[in-house]
Amino acid sequence: MAMESADATVHISLVGNPNVGKSTLFNALVGANSRISNYPGITADSVIGEFFGAQQLRIVTDLPGTYSLQLDLPEAQLCHQHLKFDGPLQSQQQNLIIVVIEAVGFPRNFQLLAQLLALGVPMAAVVTKTAEAQLRGYQIQLQALEESLGIPVFEAAEKSAMRTLDVEALIAAARIPTSVPGDPQSIDQWSSDLLAKTSLPVRPEQARRRRRRDDRLDRVLVHPIAGSLLFLLAMIIMFGSVYWMAQVPMEWIDVAFGTVGEWISTSMEDGPLRGLLVDGVIGGISGTMIFLPQILLLFFLISLLEETGYMARAAFVADRWLRPFGLPGQAFVPLLSSHACAIPGILCTRLIPDRRDRLATILVAPFLSCSARLPVYILMVGILAPANPLVAGCVFVGCYLLGALVAVGSAGLVRKTLLTGPSLPMVLELPPYRLPSIGDAARIAIDRGWTFLKNAGSVILLICIALWWLSTYPSTPEGPEIEALRVAAQAHSDPGQSQRLLDQAQSLHLRESARGSYAGQLGRWIEPVLAPIGADWQLSVAILASFAAREVFVSSLNVMVGVNAEEAAASSIARIRKSKRDDGSPLLPPAAAGGLLVFYILAMQCLPTLVVTSREAGGIRWALLQLIWMTSVAWILGVVARQWMMAAGFSG
């Protein structure tokens, strides 16, 4: 029985040059949504997925892109190791290689292709971007290629065509190559013959025009000054648009949850369960859902930019900024990935060959603003720049820039002190400019949004339930001052005045209950440390709750002020903005919002990232250094920002 199941397993290895579409094919095969980008180096390690088809279990390994199996680079060594030594190809089970060949830059595929053919394993090829090659002035003769290589060749004219590829036919057609180039000397001749037989020039004038257009655009977009300014402008427009466009759907979500909360409040009797449902559960879910429109829009626009080919140009522009700080050009992709999440960014650093370069990149990658920080940015930017999308967009860009500047500054410091030595130059191929696919960008945005809701949402909800309990118990009985207010209200003849006194008594009771709760006690204990950046005890509890996962901050605050609030139906963000401190002053005055924003941009509040740093850097001391350095810098710059804003006349 065991033998039967082993026989029914097929191991598929996806191999090819960098950025040819292996991860797109991987997703088409296993139905996953592995991260895909229009710049090389996204798959830093092999990614494994599986699916069932034709009563067989298919295990697919997406290997990192390489130009040869014999290069002295980590990705080449990883492919070599997988295919020749410890991979499934050494087992008795069925296995095959699918090689992805890019029609654009066709001859660059030949060296790897020759090495794969020599392995003598069943193979099939997928030729991608054939439509792009035609625009560049040549056409790949697929029939001739199939005959020359002796393996079946399938076509995917564009990246999106991978999804409609007949996967079963591809797997069924794979066969042992009949054409194997001989010794290394004859590979050059074999490559020349292959190119002559399979590549045919088409529409040369149109291709020349296109190249000239791309060159003209590149002269501006990768220019040291113009390119940098345009990059900054593109980011301001992008973040401003995100902020402006998301306002209406955010209001809808806020109002919808406010209405649900009000309905529960009126239809349930007052008691702990109602409190938990309205302030803990509804507060937690609305605190997650409200940021969905901005996250969807941001990833949609970033995907559009990536598909146009612009992000690779941005990498070139950024390389000029990174180099003076001792970071290698290869650090750009991990640092860019860290804008989504520091963990894939840190894993991407495996592609950096030099250990010192790699360590420096790992240490500073979490400074880059990941998407979990977005809810805090949205809340604070709303306080700092209310109803002004352009200013809000600039503050948003400022958040990302501050993270990037402190990251490169810290990298420069660490490379001059702990990790001294030179950096290697970056080599990156610029993809051609192309029109982005709105459908693809929407799919990526929906996938990212769903991941955020699924992963962050569940954690936020659980923390909010626990935090609600901590901020409700032990409950505090009404003191003499509150009792006196209630007696005075009953004795008053004017109903309006009586209600005002009752509201005052209720407000005082809520505040005293929250202060006496476990969360309140904890918040007051930690408050002296966080007060210089503008936090009172309520904000201190939210900061403390978000130390393991920063996305929890806004929802935690929502629960804290919800327990303390006088109006149950007030919308979540509005409720935080209107909340008061114990002395009656606003919970988040502008200078405190500025201080806290700077703290959140820079602080290390992600336990999983520390675990990955410890593993990837090879020791817990690097994770501790990262935690202490990031938190100290965040606290110091948070205090400086708050003091500076207060000196400029903002209340704090």
Added chain:
Amino acid sequence: MNQFPLSDPQFWWVTLLAVAAVVLLIVKRVRQSDDQDQNGSCGGCSAK
């Protein structure tokens, strides 16, 4: 003087839910740390 409403059944329900939330949170975080090897994310972010 602080207090817990021990005689209120709703108090016990919300306490049970809060304890369950903490247990689930710990289980979820432990599982996530096992899943981070394959280009994963921290769980709070939108990357994969």
